[in-house]
Amino acid sequence: MTDRRGVIGLPVRLAVAVAVLSVCVPSLVYASETFEADADVSDASAEVEKMISAADTVYYSGCGSRCTVSVSIPPGCEVAVGGERQDAHTVRIIRNGEVAKTVYTDHPVIRFVGGPAVFSGSLDMVFECVGGGGVYGVRVMSA
Numbered sequence: 136m137t138d139r140r141g142v143i144g145l146p147v148r149l150a151v152a153v154a155v156l157s158v159c160v161p162s163l164v165y166a167s168e169t170f171e172a173d174a175d176v177s178d179a180s181a182e183v184e185k186m187i188s189a190a191d192t193v194y195y196s197g198c199g200s201r202c203t204v205s206v207s208i209p210p211g212c213e214v215a216v217g218g219e220r221q222d223a224h225t226v227r228i229i230r231n232g233e234v235a236k237t238v239y240t241d242h243p244v245i246r247f248v249g250g251p252a253v254f255s256g257s258l259d260m261v262f263e264c265v266g267g268g269g270v271y272g273v274r275v276m277s278a
Contacts, residue, residue, distance in 0.1 A: 175209045176235045179228045182206040183214060183238050186226060189262045190273045194245050198266040203278055207257040214254050216275045217247025223272075229253075246272035 189204045208214055213229040215222075223246050228236040240247075248265060252275050259278035264271065 172230060172235070175212050175230060176228055178209045179212045179214060179230075180236060180238075182208055183226050183228060183236075186214070186216070186260065186262075186275075187238060187240060189260070190240065190245050190247070190275075191243075193262045193264040194243065194271070194273055196264060198264050198271060201261060201263045203259055203261050205257075205259050206254070208255050210256075212255065216252045216254070217249065218251040222251065223247055246270070247275060248272035249274045249276075252276065 185204055185206060189202045193200045193202045206214075211230060212235075215227040215229055215234075217223050218225070218227075224240050224244050226238045226240075226247075227234050228238075248270075254260065254277065261276050261278050263274045263276075265274050266272070
């Protein structure tokens with residue numbers, strides 16, 4: 136049977152086009168969402184590096200030293216500084232309620248005291264070296 140007018144071929148072509156689109160669209164949506172999340176975490180990582188640098192500065196300067204740093208954490212992200220046990224030596228980037236990245240302090244390993252402090256948005260943060268009983272650390276608070 137010949138198909139001179141394309142009557143039979145057109146529905147088949149449309150079905151193939153719909154099948155290809157149904158496979159491609161979810162992949163493209165996932166890729167764009169992942170790109171957005173990665174961009175937000177990358178922006179927050181730059182701010183975390185500023186925070187770690189400030190903590191290093193006050194820690195090396197000794198007990199009583201203070202430093203103020205302005206940070207801008209992207210919308211949808213939070214930064215948690217310190218915590219209990221091993222988290223006391225970390226700064227964590229939280230996106231949509233899940234830890235997206237953990238940065239450990241090293242050279243030296245700095246302990247953040249005062250429990251976990253969570254920050255978001257644009258703010259000034261104060262870093263202060265505190266000590267007592269032979270334990271030194273950095274307290275972080277908003278200005």
